[in-house]
Amino acid sequence: MPELPEVETMCRCIAAAVGGRIRDIVQPKSRLQSITISPPLVKFRRQARGRTVTAIRRLGKRVVLDLDDKRQGRSRQGVRPMNDDAREAAGDCIVLEPRMTGLVLLADPPDDEHLRLIFQLQGGGARHILFWDQRGLGVARFLSHAQFLRHYGPRRLGPDALTITVETLRQRLEGSRRPIKTALLDQQVLAGIGNLYASEILHLARIHPALPCRRVRGAQWSKLHAAMGQVLQAAIRHQGSTLRDGTYRIARNQSGDYQVYHRVYQRAGDPCLNCGTGKIVRIVQAQRSTFFCPTCQQRGR
DNA sequence: CATATGTCCTGAGAGC
DNA sequence: TGCTCTCAGGACATAT
Numbered sequence: 001m002p003e004l005p006e007v008e009t010m011c012r013c014i015a016a017a018v019g020g021r022i023r024d025i026v027q028p029k030s031r032l033q034s035i036t037i038s039p040p041l042v043k044f045r046r047q048a049r050g051r052t053v054t055a056i057r058r059l060g061k062r063v064v065l066d067l068d069d070k071r072q073g074r075s076r077q078g079v080r081p082m083n084d085d086a087r088e089a090a091g092d093c094i095v096l097e098p099r100m101t102g103l104v105l106l107a108d109p110p111d112d113e114h115l116r117l118i119f120q121l122q123g124g125g126a127r128h129i130l131f132w133d134q135r136g137l138g139v140a141r142f143l144s145h146a147q148f149l150r151h152y153g154p155r156r157l158g159p160d161a162l163t164i165t166v167e168t169l170r171q172r173l174e175g176s177r178r179p180i181k182t183a184l185l186d187q188q189v190l191a192g193i194g195n196l197y198a199s200e201i202l203h204l205a206r207i208h209p210a211l212p213c214r215r216v217r218g219a220q221w222s223k224l225h226a227a228m229g230q231v232l233q234a235a236i237r238h239q240g241s242t243l244r245d246g247t248y249r250i251a252r253n254q255s256g257d258y259q260v261y262h263r264v265y266q267r268a269g270d271p272c273l274n275c276g277t278g279k280i281v282r283i284v285q286a287q288r289s290t291f292f293c294p295t296c297q298q299r300g301r
Numbered sequence: 302c303a304t305a306t307g308t309c310c311t312g313a314g315a316g317c
Numbered sequence: 318t319g320c321t322c323t324c325a326g327g328a329c330a331t332a333t
Contacts, residue, residue, distance in 0.1 A: 001325085001326060001327070002327090003327090032310090032311080033309095033310070033311090035310095036309095061327075061328095097327085097328080098327090099310095099326085099327045099328070100310080100311090100325080100326055100327060100328095101310090101311080101326095114311090133310095134310090134311065134312075135309090135310045135311045135312080135325095135326095136309090136310055136311070137309065137310050137311090137326090137327070137328085138327095139328085176303080176304090177303080177304080178303085178304065182304090182305095185327090187327085187328075194326080194327070195325095195326060195327085243325095286304095286305070286306085287305095287306075287307090287326080288325090288326065288327095289325085289326090303333100304332105304333085305331105305332080305333075306330100306331085306332075306333090307329105307330085307331080307332090308328105308329085308330080308331100309327105309328095309329095310326105311325100312324105312325100313323105313324090313325095314322100314323090314324090315321100315322085315323080315324105316320105316321090316322085316323105317319105317320090317321090317322105
């Protein structure tokens with residue numbers, strides 16, 4: 001399940017595709033249901049053909065391919081630098097949402113049967129961008145700038161989890177009755193955190209996942225904010241987490257590393273690596289597994 | 302308005 | 318062996 005660190009890794013791995021011009025978009029024949037392509041492929045292809053990828057950005061858990069202006073042709077295009085604020089694009093773009101099992105790669109998909117979409121390129125440093133997705137819950141969208149704002153504007157997507165300030169984080173959550181873990185998963189609150197990293201972050205911050213946001217105290221906001229940065233940065237350094245199901249990979253034979261450093265996720269029954277006395281527990285919140293240490297993460301403090 | 306639940310999808314694993 | 322069932326969860330739609 002690609003979250004911020006995995007999607008950041010994908011973006012870095014496909015950066016060579018910047019400068020490439022989209023020749024065509026091909027959907028391999030498959031016995032499986034098609035992923036969601038919006039607008040439908042015929043129109044998508046018509047709009048994307050001939051456009052140059054000017055930048056590749058991460059937007060929360062999504063990959064964005066910025067495109068040059070159609071009317072302008074290809075010669076005057078400079079390469080737009082990667083930008084921290086994901087909402088700076090001015091033109092059309094393609095957004096790829098990996099959701100549960102999607103991967104965006106330049107080559108070596110885990111297998112061919114789940115290859116969903118091929119963006120054929122010319123020029124630039126890559127021949128194509130591949131969208132591979134085992135379960136097929138992923139989405140590919142072609143969006144005008146106005147559509148992009150409608151889909152992914154500040155009302156739909158909160159500030160990025162890597163760059164949000166502690167003040168903003170606090171502002172957006174304090175007073176809410178929701179459990180802190182559920183709130184961290186809400187992409188309107190902040191973008192990028194999913195089920196795995198929510199558990200890891202709360203464990204590092206030593207906050208009980210069921211603690212209502214309004215009960216989080218002053219010092220805990222700083223701890224939470226710091227833990228978010230630490231966990232996400234470390235996970236990026238290790239190129240994300242490849243879980244037991246082995247779905248996420250950087251290429252066919254290359255896994256992420258960060259699963260080795262998980263302290264709670266999928267470790268129910270194991271001793272806590274902080275205190276050594278507690279056993280990691282699994283609970284269910286909003287239909288999702290949460291893992292935590294009842295000793296280190298008490299509701300009170 | 303805030304929060305909760307159902308739905309999509311595939312493959313793995315359990316149980317009979 | 319081979320069938321059916323359940324489960325995993327990101328994002329969105331719908332319900333309370």
